[in-house]
Amino acid sequence: MDMGGVVLLLYLLLFLLSCIFFRKHKRKSHQQKAKLPPGSMGWPYIGDTLQLYTKNPNVFFAAKQKRYGEILKSHILGCPCVMVASPEAIRFVLVTQAHLFKPTYPKSKEQMIGSSALFFHQGDYHTRLRKLVQGSLSLDPIRKLISNIEALAVSTLESWAADAHVVVNTFHEMKKFSFEVGILAIFGSLDEYHKEKLKKNYIMVDKGYNSFPINIPGTPYYKAVLARKRLNQILSEIISERKERRVVEKGLLGCLMNSKDKEGNNLTDNQIADNIIGVLFAAQDTTASVLTWILKYLHDDPKLLETVKAEHKAIYESNVEGKKPLTWAQTRSMVYTHKVILESLRMASIISFTFREAVADVEYKGYLIPKGWKVMPLFRNIHHDPGFFPDPQKFDPSRFEVSPKPNTFMPFGNGVHACPGNELAKLEMFILIHHLLTKFRWDVVGSQSGIQYCPFPVPHHGLPAKFWKLESGSQRQHGCPP
Numbered sequence: 001m002d003m004g005g006v007v008l009l010l011y012l013l014l015f016l017l018s019c020i021f022f023r024k025h026k027r028k029s030h031q032q033k034a035k036l037p038p039g040s041m042g043w044p045y046i047g048d049t050l051q052l053y054t055k056n057p058n059v060f061f062a063a064k065q066k067r068y069g070e071i072l073k074s075h076i077l078g079c080p081c082v083m084v085a086s087p088e089a090i091r092f093v094l095v096t097q098a099h100l101f102k103p104t105y106p107k108s109k110e111q112m113i114g115s116s117a118l119f120f121h122q123g124d125y126h127t128r129l130r131k132l133v134q135g136s137l138s139l140d141p142i143r144k145l146i147s148n149i150e151a152l153a154v155s156t157l158e159s160w161a162a163d164a165h166v167v168v169n170t171f172h173e174m175k176k177f178s179f180e181v182g183i184l185a186i187f188g189s190l191d192e193y194h195k196e197k198l199k200k201n202y203i204m205v206d207k208g209y210n211s212f213p214i215n216i217p218g219t220p221y222y223k224a225v226l227a228r229k230r231l232n233q234i235l236s237e238i239i240s241e242r243k244e245r246r247v248v249e250k251g252l253l254g255c256l257m258n259s260k261d262k263e264g265n266n267l268t269d270n271q272i273a274d275n276i277i278g279v280l281f282a283a284q285d286t287t288a289s290v291l292t293w294i295l296k297y298l299h300d301d302p303k304l305l306e307t308v309k310a311e312h313k314a315i316y317e318s319n320v321e322g323k324k325p326l327t328w329a330q331t332r333s334m335v336y337t338h339k340v341i342l343e344s345l346r347m348a349s350i351i352s353f354t355f356r357e358a359v360a361d362v363e364y365k366g367y368l369i370p371k372g373w374k375v376m377p378l379f380r381n382i383h384h385d386p387g388f389f390p391d392p393q394k395f396d397p398s399r400f401e402v403s404p405k406p407n408t409f410m411p412f413g414n415g416v417h418a419c420p421g422n423e424l425a426k427l428e429m430f431i432l433i434h435h436l437l438t439k440f441r442w443d444v445v446g447s448q449s450g451i452q453y454c455p456f457p458v459p460h461h462g463l464p465a466k467f468w469k470l471e472s473g474s475q476r477q478h479g480c481p482p
């Protein structure tokens with residue numbers, strides 16, 4: 001190498017060294033300003049994952065919070081993460097600085113639902129899709145669904161009570177009900193042929209979604225991937241049939257089909273399919289597990305049950321012994337039932353936490369949340385904090401006579417990704433509870449304590465129960481099957 005080459009090499013080396021020094025220095029100066037939150041990263045790779053999914057979440061989170069405070073570091077599912085456990089910190093992540101924290105899901109789950117589903121996105125695409133979903137699930141369109149939801153609730157309850165000796169898995173049955181309501185809100189009316197095909201394949205996707213993601217023939221995950229492809233075909237078929245009919249479509253599907261972006265482009269069939277599957281996923285297990293908890297809380301507390309029953313009996317009688325259909329105004333007048341629903345959402349906190357990912361280094365109260373780290377707002381902690389909800393383990397609907405302090409009650413999340421389906425979820429609960437309490441009774445079978453994760457917390461074994469129908473005018477009391 002001649003002299004010129006040596007000089008060039010030296011220059012290059014110098015340049016590289018200065019880059020390294022500069023990067024290190026830059027990082028150091030950032031870290032000098034803000035340090036990582038306190039906490040323990042647990043075992044390598046596994047971190048706190050096992051504890052998170054095996055320990056009672058109340059105990060696990062409360063112990064961590066007590067030791068480290070409102071913001072702490074941990075290691076979940078192979079990722080470093082920061083848990084935030086105060087109303088203020090959660091608001092920072094989900095509301096005021098939401099643009100710095102993007103939603104994040106395991107890749108396998110994103111593939112299964114479809115990457116165009118709104119909740120995987122931030123920014124313009126998310127805003128556009130959210131408006132469509134929110135619009136189709138707002139009060140005006142859902143009030144038109146009452147009579148259809150009523151028919152679904154009655155036929156569901158009749159099927160459970162068809163044989164009073166048969167033990168029903170309450171959670172599984174509630175899933176069937178919330179699926180049907182989801183289909184109704186999405187498609188309006190849907191022919192039996194397409195509905196059955198959707199249901200069959202959706203059940204396979206649902207099974208695979210919660211299984212270990214190994215994509216080899218025979219595994220539930222593999223079957224789910226195939227079923228997910230079939231769902232796209234079925235949805236494309238429905239979309240082209242509806243395009244041919246040329247009627248203004250109602251429901252979420254209609255909104256998605258009619259939407260145009262600034263350049264006048266429609267959503268593609270795949271984008272529509274991903275959002276429909278996404279909404280079904282968001283709607284089904286959540287509503288079903290809360291309904292299952294409500295049945296358990298009512299069953300376990302005869303005094304509570306009598307108070308709720310009295311509210312529904314008055315409506316039933318004003319509807320000529322249930323001969324007239326429920327009205328929207330009546331569902332809005334179920335004031336005590338509403339408090340029971342809110343208290344069930346608080347107690348069960350079925351969405352204990354959610355995940356975000358920092359898109360840049362973010363500083364919160366002098367602590368650094370490094371770019372790429374996961375951030376977990378812990379809703380359950382807030383819902384079970386005696387400072388916000390005195391005697392938090394007590395089921396007490398009367399606590400909702402006064403509104404909770406701002407940002408302390410978040411069963412439906414908060415900010416730009418907060419649940420657009422919350423009113424529909426509550427409406428289906430009001431209607432199902434009304435018919436259950438006025439025409440049926442149930443008894444829980446077997447062990448009545450314990451929680452199972454499916455993946456949301458659900459009473460053990462999905463709350464096995466026997467249901468039976470009251471003869472009209474019957475005075476038979478709760479807990480006495482025929």
Ligand code: HEM
Pocket residue numbers: 103118119120130133137182185278279282283284286287290350351354355410411412413414416417418419420421422424425
């Ligand atoms: C009791 C029942 C329900 C509960 C507890 C619940 C809870 C939640 C929560 C906590 C979030 C926010 C998640 C996050 O920030 O990461 C959410 C989002 C969402 N929920 Fe619900 N949900 C329920 C029912 C429903 C129903 C019935 C639908 C639709 C028919 C629905 C559709 C959605 C959608 C589409 C999102 C994503 C919104 C977005 O990313 O902009 N949910 N839900």
